[in-house]
Amino acid sequence: METKIQPEIVHDKIYSWSNKSKDIPFKSNKKCVGNGEEKLAYELNITSPIGGQNSTVDLKHPNIGNISVKDMTHDDCTLGAECTQEMRKIFRKIVNLFVAWIEKYEQSCELAKKFHSSINKKNGSSILTILEGIDRCELSKTNLMELNKNLEELKKIKVDTKVIYDSLNSEYIDDIIYNMGNKSLQEMLNDCIRKEAINMTLIIVYKDKGWIIIKDYSKLSCPRITRGSPRINYN
Secondary structure: OOOOOOOOOOOOOOEOOOHHHOOOOOOOOOOOOOOOHHHHHHHOOOOOOOOOOOOOOOEEEOOOEEEEEEEOOOOOEEOOHHHHHHHHHHHHHHHHHHHHHHHHHOOOOHHHHHHHHHHOOOOOOOOOOHHHHHHHOOEOHHHHHHHHHHHHHHHHHHHOOOOOOHHHHOHHHHHHHHHHOOOOHHHHHHHHHHHHHHHOEEEEEEOOOEEEEEOOHHHEEOOOEEOOEEEEEEO
C-alpha cells in the first residue's frame, strides 16, 4: 500500500536525496523510465508501476496525484507530445502566417522587406537563421527572442494609425493579431509549457541536488525549441 506524502514536504523547495533512495541510481537504464524517476518513487514511498511507453504520467501518488518528472541536471529539458502539439498550433496560427505575409509582400512593402531581412539572419551563436529555425522547429534562445520582438513590433505598428502600410490590411495580419490577443509569442509559449505543471504535479529532479515540487508556475518558461519540441526551464 502506498504511503501518503509527508505533511512537512512543501512546494518550491529543494529536498536532498535521502537514505531512502541511496541505493537507487539516478541515471535510468530501464526502457520508458526517465532519469530520477525510480529514485523519486522511493523518496515518495510510491510502489505502483512507473510510467510506460504510452503514458504521459511518470508516477502516481494518492495525495499529490499524477506526477510528471523532469531531469534538469544539466539544462532545460523537452516536453511531451501534448505540449509539442500545442506549440505547433501556435506556430500554425501565428508564426507561419507571419512568414507567409512576409514572403507575399517583401517585394512591395518596406515593412515586410525589413522583417524578411530580420528572419533571414542568425542571432547570437545560432547556427540557423530564424526562418530556417521556423521551418525545422529549431529556434535558439536568441532567435526566439528576435522573432518575439518582430511580432511585437508588427502588433504595435498595426494599431498605430500614424503608420500606414497597405499590406497590413492582409487577412494574414488580422488573423495574427486576433490569435495573439494581448499576449506575446513568448508568453504564449510560456503558457504552453506551464500546462504540464498545471494539469499534473511537476517535479524537477537533479542528480546531485535532489528534487523539487513546482507550484510557482511563473518560474517556468520556454527558452528555446529543439527537435520540434518546446523546452522547459525553471528559474
